Structure formats: structure tokens, C-alpha cells
Amino acid sequence: MDAFFASVELLRYPQLKGLPVVIGGARRSVDEALLAAQGQRALRFIPVAEFPLLKDYVGRGVITTATYAARQFGIGSAMGMMKAARLCPQAIVLPVDFDEIRRFSRLFKSIIAEIAPLVEDRGVDEVYIDFTDVPGGQREGGRVLARLIQKSIFDKTGLTCSMGVAPNKLLAKMASEFNKPNGVSIVVESDLQAKIWPLHVRKINGIGPKAGERLAALGIETIGELAAQAPHRLVRHFGQSTGVWMIEAAWGRDASAVVTHSEPVSISRETTFERDLHAVRDKAELGAIFTRLCEQVAADLQRKGYAAKTIGIKLRYEDFKIATRDLTAPGYTADAKTIRRLAGQCLKRVPLDKRLRLLGVRAGTLLKVGELADGEQHRAVGTSAPTQAGAELTVTRQLF
DNA sequence: TCTGGGGTCCTAGGACCC
DNA sequence: TCTGGGGTCCTAGGACCC
Numbered sequence: 001m002d003a004f005f006a007s008v009e010l011l012r013y014p015q016l017k018g019l020p021v022v023i024g025g026a027r028r029s030v031d032e033a034l035l036a037a038q039g040q041r042a043l044r045f046i047p048v049a050e051f052p053l054l055k056d057y058v059g060r061g062v063i064t065t066a067t068y069a070a071r072q073f074g075i076g077s078a079m080g081m082m083k084a085a086r087l088c089p090q091a092i093v094l095p096v097d098f099d100e101i102r103r104f105s106r107l108f109k110s111i112i113a114e115i116a117p118l119v120e121d122r123g124v125d126e127v128y129i130d131f132t133d134v135p136g137g138q139r140e141g142g143r144v145l146a147r148l149i150q151k152s153i154f155d156k157t158g159l160t161c162s163m164g165v166a167p168n169k170l171l172a173k174m175a176s177e178f179n180k181p182n183g184v185s186i187v188v189e190s191d192l193q194a195k196i197w198p199l200h201v202r203k204i205n206g207i208g209p210k211a212g213e214r215l216a217a218l219g220i221e222t223i224g225e226l227a228a229q230a231p232h233r234l235v236r237h238f239g240q241s242t243g244v245w246m247i248e249a250a251w252g253r254d255a256s257a258v259v260t261h262s263e264p265v266s267i268s269r270e271t272t273f274e275r276d277l278h279a280v281r282d283k284a285e286l287g288a289i290f291t292r293l294c295e296q297v298a299a300d301l302q303r304k305g306y307a308a309k310t311i312g313i314k315l316r317y318e319d320f321k322i323a324t325r326d327l328t329a330p331g332y333t334a335d336a337k338t339i340r341r342l343a344g345q346c347l348k349r350v351p352l353d354k355r356l357r358l359l360g361v362r363a364g365t366l367l368k369v370g371e372l373a374d375g376e377q378h379r380a381v382g383t384s385a386p387t388q389a390g391a392e393l394t395v396t397r398q399l400f
Numbered sequence: 401t402c403t404g405g406g407g408t409c410c411t412a413g414g415a416c417c418c
Numbered sequence: 419t420c421t422g423g424g425g426t427c428c429t430a431g432g433a434c435c436c
Contacts, residue, residue, distance in 0.1 A: 004436095024404075055401095062404050064436090077436090082401045096404095123407085123436040208434045241410085262408095270405060310428085320403075324430060360405085 001108065002160045002181035004125035005065035008104050009094050011158050016045065020070035020088050025061020025081035026095040033057075049089030057093070058085060060272055064096055068181070108153050108161070115149055120169075120258045128169050130258040141165060141186040150182065170254035171196070173205045192252045197224030204249045211238070226250035263368065267306065268314075269296040270360025276318045279352035286359065293361040294343055298336035301363055305370035307332035308363030311342035315350055316358035325349050332367050339363065 001007065005023040010016055013030075028036070030045075037046050051057040058081035066075045066084075073088035084091065105124040113119050116137070118130035129149075131137035137145050142165035153161060160182035164175025171187050174196060178185035187195055201223055202212045218237065220226050226234075227250035235243030248254070271293065277286050301308060311333075312326030325346035333339060343361050 060402080060404080064404080078403080080401065080403050083403090086401070126436065206434070210433060239411090265408065266406090268406065272404060312429090322431080326429065328428060358404090 001125040002162055003065050003067055004104075004159070005096055005101060006067045006070075007159050008100055009097070010067070012100075013045070016067075016092060018069055019045075019067070020073060020075070020091045021067045021094065022048075022063050022065070022070050022075060022081075022084055022088075022091050023094050024064035024096055025058045026093045027057055027059050027061075029095055045092045047090045048085045048093045054085055055082065058082060059274060104157060104159065107157055108159065111152050111156055112149055115152060116145070118258050118260055120260060121262075128172065128258050131165065141188065143184055143186055146184040150184070168252075168254040169256055169258065170205060170249055171252050174199065174203055177203070189252065193224070196252055197222060197227060197250075199223050201226050201250075204246075206249070207246070211242075214238070223250050264304070264306070264366060266362055266364040266366065267297060267300050267304065267308070268360055268362035269293045269300070270314060270358055272316070272358045273356070276355040276357050278355050286356070289359060290343070290347070290361070291340055293359065294340040295336045297361050297363050298334055298339050301334035301366075305368060306363075306366045307334040307369050308339075309333075309365035309367070310363070311339050311346065312362040312364060313343050313346040313350070314358070314360035314362060315356055317354040318357055319354065320357070321354075323350050326362070326364070328365065334363075334369075 006021050009021065009023060026033075033046055034044060036051075037044055048054065048058065061081045063075060063077050063079050063081060063084055065077055070084075070088060070091055073091070075084045075087055075091070081093070085093070101124055109119060109121070109127060112127060112129060116129045116131060116134045118133075120128040120130075122128060131142050131145055134145060136148075139145065146163040146165055150161060150163065153159060162176050162180045162183045162185075164172045164178065164185050164187065166172040166175050166187040167189060175185040175187040178187075178195075200212075200221060201207050201215050202209075204223065207215070214237065215221070215226065218233075220229065226246060229247065229250075231243065231247050234246050237243070238246065271289060273289070279286065309332050310326050310328045312324055315323045317323070327342050327346050329338075329342055333342075339361065
């Protein structure tokens with residue numbers, strides 16, 4: 001989807017069309033921002049620079065999406081809000097409306113699935129679609145079906161997307177970047193040399209900042225240069241599987257299937273504090289946040305119908321270093337108090353000398369409990385707090 | 401001016417078992 | 419006295435993606 005989060009907001013506030021708008025980071029809703037603007041009632045969007053306490057407004061947030069007008073100023077996703085505000089003081093900042101994003105996400109995916117049922121979910125704003133057996137899917141190399149899907153999405157949502165059509169997911173993903181926004185790009189095997197090899201290696205899905213740097217250190221910048229490498233050289237530097245995979249990717253080869261269904265591996269909640277907290281000095285505040293994260297994870301598990309056997313924590317220190325600890329219990333749980341106790345045990349094993357920036361709680365090794373009857377499920381996941389830890393876990397295990 | 405939140409997958413060592 | 423070869427599970431860290 002093109003500038004998905006921003007485009008969803010523009011549907012609501014069409015008067016922002018053409019303006020530099022950035023989504024994310026804002027601590028207040030539009031309505032609250034309106035009240036802050038001298039109590040004005042009329043809808044008015046306040047440039048970020050006009051917030052007297054900028055930091056209170058954008059906090060420690062980052063940009064999730066910038067409109068194309070905002071990108072002109074050098075603003076991009078994942079950039080810190082404070083930096084974006086300085087690059088473009090006239091930018092309008094809006095918070096992410098997750099409910100609305102999820103609603104449009106489900107909507108555009110269901111529109112696609114009606115036309116082409118084999119869809120792989122790749123997050124809120126991205127999917128892979130298997131055109132192979134869709135009637136008309138081969139016409140004009142897939143362009144006809146791609147245009148049909150774009151039109152259906154636009155007619156029903158007002159949103160645009162960009163599509164890449166190719167023999168596999170790897171190439172389709174790269175192709176989808178060629179014609180943004182609202183474009184279709186077709187890539188066939190014979191286009192490899194002309195369209196793919198000139199691109200930077202970072203355009204390969206799976207080659208991130210680290211691998212990109214290591215390749216650059218070897219004098220490899222483009223995909224074509226990567227394709228020209230002797231496999232043993234890459235295997236020597238990156239190991240057998242990564243080295244072989246890199247060569248395959250550079251040659252446009254990818255045999256991975258479009259996966260239409262998958263079970264979650266983990267469910268987690270994390271939060272970055274407004275200011276760094278000290279384990280001793282801010283004990284009460286940290287404790288309250290920790291408990292709330294556990295309650296949120298428990299609620300997420302229960303709502304989605306899962307119980308977890310592994311509970312873990314994540315800390316980010318003031319120096320941005322990350323520590324994780326986890327603990328696998330004898331049984332499964334979705335109970336907030338049980339999760340809180342297991343997470344507490346994890347916390348005891350991690351150094352707390354530096355101040356903390358972020359705290360997270362994670363539930364892994366999941367078991368689907370959807371097949372239980374509703375009442376039974378509620379009882380099972382709600383089991384809590386006998387005196388002995390072991391006894392409690394035994395109870396939940398028996399229920400499952 | 402510091403840098404979100406929610407995920408997946410991979411690696412590697414150690415425990416433990418047959 | 420020297421020292422197998424599978425396999426699974428658990429834990430911690432890290433790269434990467436949307």
C-alpha cells in the first residue's frame with residue numbers, strides 16, 4: 001500500500017492532501033491537539049513547530065509513514081520525530097490510529113482474496129499474491145489482473161497500492177518498488193540483467209544494514225556484482241546457507257511458496273519510557289509498567305485464543321544495548337499473574353546497573369486453545385495464583 | 401536531535417537422552 | 419583409558435522486516 005498510514009489519515013482529512021504529513025510518534029490525538037491550540041473549535045492542523053513543548057508532543061517517537069510531500073524534505077520512515085520536526089517545521093504530525101489501520105488492512109486484504117484467494121500476509125500493508133491459477137492471471141504478463149486488483153481496492157477504499165508481478169516472491173518484491181505510487185511493474189527472467197543487476201544489494205529482501213556493509217567491505221555494491229562472485233567466496237564470509245542464498249537471490253532465484261496460513265510464534269508488548277528509568281530509584285514506576293505489560297500480553301493471548309509456555313523479558317538500556325531473558329515453564333498459561341511472576345523471575349537474572357529505556361514482555365511456545373469451549377477456555381486461561389508456583393502450572397497443564 | 405512496536409528466523413552452546 | 423554420534427529442548431543474542 002502506498003504511504004499506507006498517511007493515506008488512511010488523508011481519507012479522513014482530505015484538506016491535508018499535498019501537505020507534508022507525517023504519522024507516528026505524536027503523544028496526543030488530533031482532537032487534543034486542537035484543544036491545545038488556544039481552545040479553537042474549528043478543525044485546524046498545527047504545524048509541528050508551533051507546539052511550544054515539541055518534545056512533549058512527539059516524545060521519543062519515530063515516523064512510521066511520511067506523505068510524498070514530506071519526503072521532499074528528506075523525511076523517511078523510522079526517522080526520529082525530533083529530527084523530522086527540524087527538517088520540516090511546517091509538517092503536520094498525526095498519531096497512528098491503530099484501529100483504523102487494522103480496519104483498512106483487513107479491508108484491502110479481503111478485497112484481494114475475493115479476486116485471488118492465495119494471499120500471504122506480510123504485515124499491515126503488504127501481501128504476496130499467487131496469480132498462477134487465477135483466471136486471467138497470465139494476461140499481459142499479469143498486468144491485467146494487477147490493474148483489476150488496484151482498481152477494486154481503490155473503488156472500495158480510496159487507497160492506492162503498487163504491485164510487482166514476477167516469477168517469484170523475491171523478484172515481485174523488488175518489482176513492486178519500481179513504479180510507486182499506484183504503479184504496476186512486470187519483471188520476467190530475461191529482465192534480470194537490465195532491471196535487477198544494476199540495483200544495490202540492499203534492495204534484496206533479507207540483506208539489511210549489516211550484510212550490506214559487509215558486502216561493501218568486499219567491494220560488492222550491486223546485485224550484478226554479487227551475482228558475479230564465486231560462491232565459495234561468499235560462503236567463506238557469510239557461512240554456507242547465507243552465502244548460497246545470496247548467490248541465488250542475486251540470480252533472481254527463489255523457490256519459496258506463497259504461505260496462506262501461519263500460526264503466531266510469539267506475542268509481545270513493549271514500551272519505551274518518556275525518560276530513562278532507574279531500577280532502584282524508579283522502582284515503583286517500573287513495577288507498575290511491568291505489571292501492565294504482563295496484563296496486556298495476557299489479554300492479547302486470551303483474546304487471540306493462545307496460551308504460552310515460555311515467558312520472556314526484554315530490556316533496552318540507556319546506551320541502547322539490549323538484554324533478553326526467558327523461562328520455559330512446565331505448563332501453559334495465559335494468566336496475567338502467572339506471566340507476571342515468571343517475567344519477574346527473568347528480571348532477577350538480568351543486570352540492572354544501567355538506566356532502562358525500554359521494557360518488554362514476551363510470550364512464546366504458543367498453544368492454540370480455540371478448540372476448547374468458550375466457558376472452559378475462560379476458566380483455563382483465568383487460572384491463577386495458588387500458593388505454590390509448581391502447583392499452579394500443573395493445573396493449567398492439566399486443563400490443556 | 402537520538403533512535404517505536406510487533407514480529408520472524410537463525411546461530412550457537414549446553415543440558416540431557418538414547 | 420579414551421572418549422561415539424545422533425537428536426531435542428532451552429537460552430541469549432542478533433539480523434532483518436513491516
